[in-house]
Amino acid sequence: MSAVATTLNVMQHAFRAGIADYRAIFTWKSWLAGWYVRVLAQVAFFALIGERLGDDEKTYYLLVGNSLLIAAQVGVFSLNMTSAERWAGTLPLLVASPSSPVVVFSARGAYLAIDGSLSALGALFIAGPLFGMDLPWPRVLAVVPLTLLVGLASYGFGTFLAGIVFRYRSINSLVVVTTYVSLMAACGVNVPLSYYPEPLELLARFLPLTNGLLAIRGVFAGLPAVEIVGNAALELAVGFGWMTAALMSFNRLASRGRRDGSLDFGA
């Protein structure tokens, strides 16, 4: 097989391994009852706050933002992927194989991007109409790929964090909490970016939710396509950047492990 074909084949298997992990946790029923209901409740909670303020615009703002936040948060869960790998004790075997562990990590948690996007879309398209938001057909279809984009970009970011957490195990929960809070607070979920000082706004642009969310708000607001595409391209670039950084850090992790002996057989 060609190099590209073997790489895709590894990604496909790694992706399926991730799905199997997930299916061991969730069945369709438990996903709907345990997870999805929670997602709806969370989004509805924020939308209700908007209603309390007696302002449709605020309601929809919160509804869209908090729906998309779900896609980002689930995507970022991929940072747990390496702990799973460490627990399985497979890392030295991956390093000793003819394929790069990096390829595995690029696909192993990708189901999270899909899960997050589906959850977000499900929340948006169910809670939205319930709160009287109208979904401008067919424009609204653009929200689907944009949401997936947010999911994927967040997955890239999560994979990057996974590399950090792998090396500095002790700060695992700190990383998780910080990420969660920054996504919620800094990416324009509940308040517009302009609310913050400019440097912070610039920083927020590097997080994997900010630009995608702006693009999606643009779809609902009927902004010109150029503006939407512009933000979408930024989101793509941010996701790509984080994923590249992630893969580089995994490469470094492997070569460091070879030097200091931290790639342990089964230990």
Add this chain to the structure above:
Amino acid sequence: MEAVEVEEITRVFEPRRRSGTRVVALDEVSLTVPTGEIHGLLGPNGAGKTTLVKILSTVLLPTSGKARVLGHDVVDETEAVRPLIGIVFGGERGLYWRLSGRQNLEYWGALYKLSSREAKERAQQLLERVGMADKADERVEEYSRGMKQRLHLARGLMGDGKVLFLDEPTTGMDPLAAREFRALIGELRDEGRTILLATHDMVEAEMVCDRVTLIDRGKVIATESPRTLGQVLSRFQRIDVEGVPLVVLDEIRAIRGVASVTAVDGVGTRIEVDEEGATQLVLERLVSAGATSVRTSLPSLEEVYVQLIGERGMEI
């Protein structure tokens, strides 16, 4: 071409914390394994076996020295080495517990660059070979320890490696499974593969290996034929016994080939024998004296080392 060449490999682990100590895990180790040999790497805990296996399988760098697998340097030519080797280590890790056995194998097949069809076929063959075909589609988390071990072996063979590194592969197997496993190692050699088997089990080393390198505290002590090892094992025996009158013990002490008779806390009396045939005489005398609870056991690896080294006048 030699399958494995190790030339004066040293590996030092620097302390991670300031209070830690520096460990010389391998100290100028050299050894050669010709193609088609089952070579044992025998040593007690901490001898450096795993360290050497890791270096040869490209997941650890040596501090100094050179090592080659089928002519390729394990430090600089990893891309050439990795497709040629298979790795199996003991214990239950190194598998994805939420995948089935078959899925695990197919996953590793992809990593070893097999097409999906090839991977499917080889997975099926290997599952049959290690006796796991009927459990192939159950999740690994439902496997017993020994089953995980067998799957691990199959996993190590997915890449069709010409040189196999087995690090304590029978830990956790019951005696029957371990025996089947050893038979399988023989078959793998007959297929032309070279096997480096790290173990601290002398009996295992004696049974399956063509040659055995004894290592201790990072140094090679000797490379022996398993026959020599077997002779040592059959000559040196340990007999533990309780409630034997002192007179009888004195008689036993006088038997030729009895090296020592000592009282050992919690055991009773320990009799050590260092000549073939003496064990039988001792046992006969004990039985006729009406002794109950007689147990014989093999000497420890350390004791065998001491004997071998003593005989050769070597120094550690």
